[in-house]
Amino acid sequence: xxxxxxxxxxxxxxxxxxxxxxxxxxxxxxxxxxxxxxxxxxxxxxxxxxxxxxxxxxxxxxxxxxxxxxxxxxxxxxxxxxxxxxxxxxxxxxxxxxxxxxxxxxxxxxxxxxxxxxxxxxxxxxxxxxxxxxxxxxxxxxxxxxxxxxxxxxxxxxxxxxxxxxxxxxxxxxxxxxxxxxxxxxxxxxxxxxxxxxxxxxxxxxxxxxxxxxxxxxxxxxxxxxxxxxxxxxxxxxxxxxxxxxxxxxxxxxxxxxxxxxxxxxxxxxxxxxxxxxxxxxxxxxxxxxxxxxxxxxxxxxxxxxxxxxxxxxxxxxxxxxxxxxxxxxxxxxxxxxxxxxxxxxxx
Amino acid sequence: xxxxxxxxxxxxxxxxxxxxxxxxxxxxxxxxxxxxxxxxxxxxxxxxxxxxxxxxxxxxxxxxxxxxxxxxxxxxxxxxxxxxxxxxxxxxxxxxxxxxxxxxxxxxxxxxxxxxxxxxxxxxxxxxxxxxxxxxxxxxxxxxxxxxxxxxxxxxxxxxxxxxxxxxxxxxxxxxxxxxxxxxxxxxxxxxxxxxxxxxxxxxxxxxxxxxxxxxxxxxxxxxxxxxxxxxxxxxxxxxxxxxxxxxxxxxxxxxxxxxxxxxxxxxxxxxxxxxxxxxxxxxxxxxxxxxxxxxxxxxxxxxxxxxxxxxxxxxxxxxxxxxxxxxxxxxxxxxxxxxxxxxxxxxxxxxxxxxxxxxxxxxxxxxxxxxxxxxxxxxxxxxxxxxxxxxxxxxxxxxxxxxxxxxxxxxxxxxxxxxxxxxxxxxxxxxxxxxxxxxxxxxxxxxxxxxxxxx
Numbered sequence: 001x002x003x004x005x006x007x008x009x010x011x012x013x014x015x016x017x018x019x020x021x022x023x024x025x026x027x028x029x030x031x032x033x034x035x036x037x038x039x040x041x042x043x044x045x046x047x048x049x050x051x052x053x054x055x056x057x058x059x060x061x062x063x064x065x066x067x068x069x070x071x072x073x074x075x076x077x078x079x080x081x082x083x084x085x086x087x088x089x090x091x092x093x094x095x096x097x098x099x100x101x102x103x104x105x106x107x108x109x110x111x112x113x114x115x116x117x118x119x120x121x122x123x124x125x126x127x128x129x130x131x132x133x134x135x136x137x138x139x140x141x142x143x144x145x146x147x148x149x150x151x152x153x154x155x156x157x158x159x160x161x162x163x164x165x166x167x168x169x170x171x172x173x174x175x176x177x178x179x180x181x182x183x184x185x186x187x188x189x190x191x192x193x194x195x196x197x198x199x200x201x202x203x204x205x206x207x208x209x210x211x212x213x214x215x216x217x218x219x220x221x222x223x224x225x226x227x228x229x230x231x232x233x234x235x236x237x238x239x240x241x242x243x244x245x246x247x248x249x250x251x252x253x254x255x256x257x258x259x260x261x262x263x264x265x266x267x268x269x270x271x272x273x274x275x276x277x278x279x280x281x282x283x284x285x286x287x288x289x290x291x292x293x294x295x296x297x298x299x300x301x302x303x304x305x306x307x308x309x310x311x312x313x314x315x316x317x318x319x320x321x322x323x324x325x326x327x328x329x330x331x332x333x334x335x336x337x338x339x340x341x342x343x344x345x346x347x348x
Numbered sequence: 349x350x351x352x353x354x355x356x357x358x359x360x361x362x363x364x365x366x367x368x369x370x371x372x373x374x375x376x377x378x379x380x381x382x383x384x385x386x387x388x389x390x391x392x393x394x395x396x397x398x399x400x401x402x403x404x405x406x407x408x409x410x411x412x413x414x415x416x417x418x419x420x421x422x423x424x425x426x427x428x429x430x431x432x433x434x435x436x437x438x439x440x441x442x443x444x445x446x447x448x449x450x451x452x453x454x455x456x457x458x459x460x461x462x463x464x465x466x467x468x469x470x471x472x473x474x475x476x477x478x479x480x481x482x483x484x485x486x487x488x489x490x491x492x493x494x495x496x497x498x499x500x501x502x503x504x505x506x507x508x509x510x511x512x513x514x515x516x517x518x519x520x521x522x523x524x525x526x527x528x529x530x531x532x533x534x535x536x537x538x539x540x541x542x543x544x545x546x547x548x549x550x551x552x553x554x555x556x557x558x559x560x561x562x563x564x565x566x567x568x569x570x571x572x573x574x575x576x577x578x579x580x581x582x583x584x585x586x587x588x589x590x591x592x593x594x595x596x597x598x599x600x601x602x603x604x605x606x607x608x609x610x611x612x613x614x615x616x617x618x619x620x621x622x623x624x625x626x627x628x629x630x631x632x633x634x635x636x637x638x639x640x641x642x643x644x645x646x647x648x649x650x651x652x653x654x655x656x657x658x659x660x661x662x663x664x665x666x667x668x669x670x671x672x673x674x675x676x677x678x679x680x681x682x683x684x685x686x687x688x689x690x691x692x693x694x695x696x697x698x699x700x701x702x703x704x705x706x707x708x709x710x711x712x713x714x715x716x717x718x719x720x721x722x723x724x725x726x727x728x729x730x731x732x733x734x735x736x737x738x739x740x741x742x743x744x745x746x747x748x749x750x751x752x753x754x755x756x757x758x759x760x761x762x763x764x765x766x767x768x769x770x771x772x773x774x775x776x777x778x779x780x781x782x783x784x785x786x787x788x789x790x791x792x793x794x795x796x797x798x799x800x801x802x803x804x
Contacts, residue, residue, distance in 0.1 A: 101605035
């Protein structure tokens with residue numbers, strides 16, 4: 001207890017005063033009152049932050065922390081804070097993030113009470129996702145969302161909610177910081193819990209990849225490049241075997257990758273190579289895929305021989321490239337096809 | 349290209365790395381102090397290139413982004429309070445566009461990342477606002493994508509009078525453009541290169557240090573360690589506002605709902621900041637480091653501002669590391685310390701008025717006898733450079749130092765005069781327009797992708 005200055009408020013008082021002043025801010029009264037209320041919110045947020053994280057003088061006290069958490073749950077404070085985030089001042093918003101993330105990682109034994117709480121109040125997650133639509137709070141919401149992604153239960157709710165598809169718009173906004181932050185969150189969601197996302201991708205294959213295709217066609221260089229890179233990572237992940245098999249049996253996907261191989265940007269060519277190789281390496285190529293490869297056999301061999309020859313130090317890349325060239329050279333029409341081809345006079 | 353990741357990161361993101369070649373008159377000397385301290389010093393004044401500088405501009409104060417704009421919109425509204433010495437502060441609303449075509453690029457004022465990034469002076473066509481734009485070519489830069497993101501996302505989360513804001517950042521073709529206020533005097537490094545080659549006047553040093561300490565108080569209170577404090581990261585606006593920048597190495601100790609008390613993370617890409625790093629960061633041992641390491645960097649920067657060159661500049665990195673770990677304390681070179689300097693120099697034969705060759709000691713005395721820094725400033729530098737981080741005061745405590753106690757004025761009232769005869773670059777009128785963007789575009793268009801045409 002400090003010798004001078006005011007006695008620190010109890011957790012109950014803090015949450016109560018936060019609730020009151022937040023209500024004031026939300027009402028948008030006169031300028032003077034609004035300013036006073038906004039200052040109060042910031043002050044209270046700071047006290048709560050100090051209670052959770054401790055100060056240089058005092059370590060956080062477990063007793064206070066658990067009382068505070070209880071109060072926050074009971075008063076539905078997390079939702080209030082997220083809903084009114086745009087009305088809280090700049091520094092206060094950052095404190096909200098810090099408080100939210102601290103509460104989120106709370107553990108009692110093997111239980112995570114805050115995670116369980118948010119599972120029941122999934123509105124919080126929807127609000128956070130929609131936060132990307134507002135410039136001022138986008139990055140704050142992003143920081144909280146990424147923290148939520150760490151918990152499988154929360155990631156599952158986010159993946160299966162309709163709001164998830166909003167990410168495909170968010171990652172393309174013109175403001176770089178927001179777009180790239182949204183992409184980080186998106187990537188985290190889709191890669192963090194492998195089994196979960198594998199199941200999600202299998203179940204929602206069509207919807208997901210219809211949206212994903214837009215990213216690969218994006219006019220934004222960074223979106224295109226990052227989306228292509230992530231696609232490569234997704235397909236090569238063992239958990240996503242089903243999704244991968246499905247993806248590489250579509251001739252349209254192969255065509256897209258072959259076009260990307262010839263993009264102006266060397267980085268995009270390179271990322272496309274890592275997706276293209278999966279099509280070629282597939283031992284059970286569907287006929288449509290095989291046909292395209294066969295039709296372009298000579299061109300592909302020539303193209304790949306000249307492809308990124310300056311990457312001499314990248315052994316894995318060179319091995320893969322050599323393997324692809326060998327595979328393509330050895331491509332033969334399937335036995336039955338060969339007969340058909342002969343009959344048609346090789347016109348197709 | 350994926351392969352040369354580490355090599356191309358060497359000059360990373362140091363904003364406003366001066367492009368002007370150092371004057372050909374300058375000479376680097378090696379100074380030794382007992383037991384073994386070296387100061388690299390740039391000696392003579394160069395003929396300062398100030399022909400195109402003119403009257404003073406408004407300085408930018410912290411700004412706020414205004415009410416929400418729809419996401420698809422290409423405009424970012426920025427409310428800036430513009431400080432103008434004559435008419436007080438006024439608020440200017442500027443809508444910055446997230447579109448490359450909305451800006452006219454003028455001359456290049458800096459480069460970084462081994463050429464992957466350039467900083468241009470530019471003009472926002474819609475509002476005729478003068479800005480600086482950093483362009484990073486993402487094609488020459490792959491692996492560390494998160495690293496570029498870090499600076500931009502972090503800077504967006506900061507609002508402080510003495511931290512350089514970003515107005516907006518967006519993708520233009522294959523480049524990342526970041527729009528910032530243009531800072532008329534450039535960085536402190538630029539100032540020293542332009543004229544003050546033997547160091548800035550004490551009054552300027554104190555005001556600069558005070559404002560940077562203020563920025564550090566803000567960062568540290570939010571759990572951020574800057575890890576890149578040095579003269580080239582301190583920018584001065586045309587009216588004398590001091591802004592800290594270069595947050596690409598910054599580390600946030602509050603992550604994932606936890607606050608770290610000790611940090612072990614070693615800044616991989618900070619090859620150009622090694623000289624400024626504290627012994628504890630360089631040691632990379634189990635003791636780790638904390639916000640106090642920024643205070644050490646402040647001490648090195650104080651020497652840099654006073655001497656014209658950062659301590660340890662001219663020795664191999666390994667030797668610098670050894671010196672720092674052994675507790676060697678660099679110091680400010682003036683009449684009170686120059687007796688201790690030993691000169692190790694073969695590069696220049698300076699001849700005095702009588703045609704007699706000067707001894708190295710005389711050379712040192714010649715420059716430094718004429719100036720004496722106050723004991724307070726010496727004390728401040730020495731405090732910052734304590735090898736034991738526990739003995740260094742915090743940024744907050746530093747602001748209570750005697751040096752700063754007597755300061756009554758704003759830096760805007762003092763600095764422009766103190767930098768005389770250097771004048772800020774404020775008008776774009778005489779600055780050549782840069783046509784490389786248009787050329788780029790033309791090349792972009794004419795570039796034929798590999799000739800093969802797939803047969804689908």
